[in-house]
Amino acid sequence: MTKRCGWVGAEDIYRDYHDYEWGVPEYDSRALWEKLILDGFQAGLSWITILKKREGFRQAFEGFDPNIIAMWGAEDVARLVQDTRIIRHRGKIEATIGNARAWQAIEAEEGFAKWVWSYVGGAPIQSRFATAADVPTSTEISLKLSKDLKKRGFKFCGPTIVYAFMEAVGMVNDHVLTCSAHDRTAAMAVDAPDWSKI
Template sequence: MVAYHDREWGFAQFDSRALWETLCLETFQAGLSWAVILRKRPAFRAAFAGFDPARVARFGPDDAARLAADSRIVRHRGKIEAVIASARAWIEIESREGFAAFVWARQDWTPRVNAWRAPEEIPAFTAQGADLAKALRARGMRWCGPTTVYAFMQAAGLVNDHLLGCPARAAAIAAGQPPSPK
C-alpha cells in the first residue's frame, strides 16, 4: 500500500489503456477496500487479458461466467459485466477522440491539486467527478457513479488529493505535466 501511495496514487496517467485499467479496478473496488483490489491486481490483469480493451470487448456470457467463478478476483457478476461493456465503450471513445483526451480535456489537461490537511477533509465525490461520471455513462461505460469516478480521478492523478505535508505530494505534482493533446 505504501509503495502504491508513494509511486502511483495521484500521479497523472495520460495513457488511454492505463486510465481504463484504473477505471476498471475502481469499479471492482466499489464497496471494498483498496488493499483487496491492489493485492488482487495481478489476478485481475490475468483474468481480463492484461486489460486489453479489444480482447475484453469480445468476452461473452461464457467469459463472464468463467470470471464470476474465478476466486482470484472479485466475483461480482454486475461488475464483471460492467467492465466488459465498458471495454466496448472504450473502443468507441478511443477511436473517436482517444480515451485519455476524453477524460483529460474536461479539465484542460491539468491535474487539479487540492490542499487538504486531514483525510476527513477529502470528499467522496465532487461535482467534477459527477460530470465525468455522467459523460462516461452517456458513452456506454457502466458502474461509473460519482464516487467511483472520483476515486478513479484520484488514482489516475486527474486530482491530486495527497495531503499537505505528504512526502509523495510534490512528486505527484511534478509528474502531472501532460503530453501535447491530440
C-alpha cells in the same frame, strides 16, 4: 521519515501504491481504463482487497486489453465468475465487457485519455488539503464525468467511484500537504501532454 496520507495501511503493498502510483498522472488510454474498471470492482469493498488481487485481475482479464475483452460473451462471464483470482461479481464482470466496448467507441472518436483529461483542462488539479477529512469523496467534475461515462455506455462509474479514479490517476493531486508525496506529485504536472497535438 516518510509522511503519508492517513488512509495508507501498514502493509508494504499499500505503502508502495501510495508512494509510487496513487496520484501520479497517467496519460495512457488503456491504463486509464484499467484503473476505472478496478475502481468499479472496488465498490462496496476496501481498496487493499483490490490491490492484493490486481495481478490476478490482470491475468484473468488478458492484461486489461479492452479490445480483447470487448469480444467476450456469456461463456467468458461464466468462466470468470468461477475465477478465484478476481472479485467474482457477475454484474461487475458483465459491466467490464460493456465498458470495453464503450472505451473502444471513445478511443476511436477522440482518444479515451484525451477525452477523460479534458474534464480537468488537460492537466492535474493541485489540491491543497491539510487533512484527509478535508478531501471530498466527489466533486462537480466527478459528477459530470460520471454522467457522461454513463451516457457513453459505462457502468459502475458513479461520482464517488469516478472521483477515486481521478485521484488515483493524477487528474487531481489529493495527497495532503503534510504528505511527502504531495510536492513530488505536483512537480509531475509539468509533463502533461500537449493535447492539441494528439
